Amino acid sequence: MKQKPLTDDELAALVAYRIQRAKDTLKETDILFQEGHYNAAVNRLYYACATHSGVKQMFSLYVATGKISKQYSIFYGRLFNDRISGDYDDFVLYDSEMLNEIRPKAEGFIADIEKLVKQ
Numbered sequence: 638m639k640q641k642p643l644t645d646d647e648l649a650a651l652v653a654y655r656i657q658r659a660k661d662t663l664k665e666t667d668i669l670f671q672e673g674h675y676n677a678a679v680n681r682l683y684y685a686c687a688t689h690s691g692v693k694q695m696f697s698l699y700v701a702t703g704k705i706s707k708q709y710s711i712f713y714g715r716l717f718n719d720r721i722s723g724d725y726d727d728f729v730l731y732d733s734e735m736l737n738e739i740r741p742k743a744e745g746f747i748a749d750i751e752k753l754v755k756q
Contacts, residue, residue, distance in 0.1 A: 675731035712742045
């Protein structure tokens with residue numbers, strides 16, 4: 638069964654909800670980081686930035702058109718690979734240094750996405 642298209646108001650509400658969920662997930666990351674659960678924190682960062690399959694599919698298009706900074710292409714690829722490694726590979730342990738590097742980038746990425754969708 639095909640879903641009916643969202644109205645403008647429904648789409649705006651969905652976008653606002655997803656941006657808020659991303660920000661909430663960043664806060665969850667901070668709690669996990671403070672408790673020393675670095676692998677779980679990387680996992681939450683991934684979901685803060687890439688939880689919806691449409692985001693992953695459209696990301697390169699937005700980078701190519703310059704709507705999203707190219708700096709995020711490297712960050713996004715690393716975050717995706719780190720999350721996969723942390724979830725599925727044995728003996729992968731992340732540390733505070735790595736999280737201190739990528740956490741601000743995740744926050745910047747979400748802020749840039751928020752600006753983009755408000756245009």
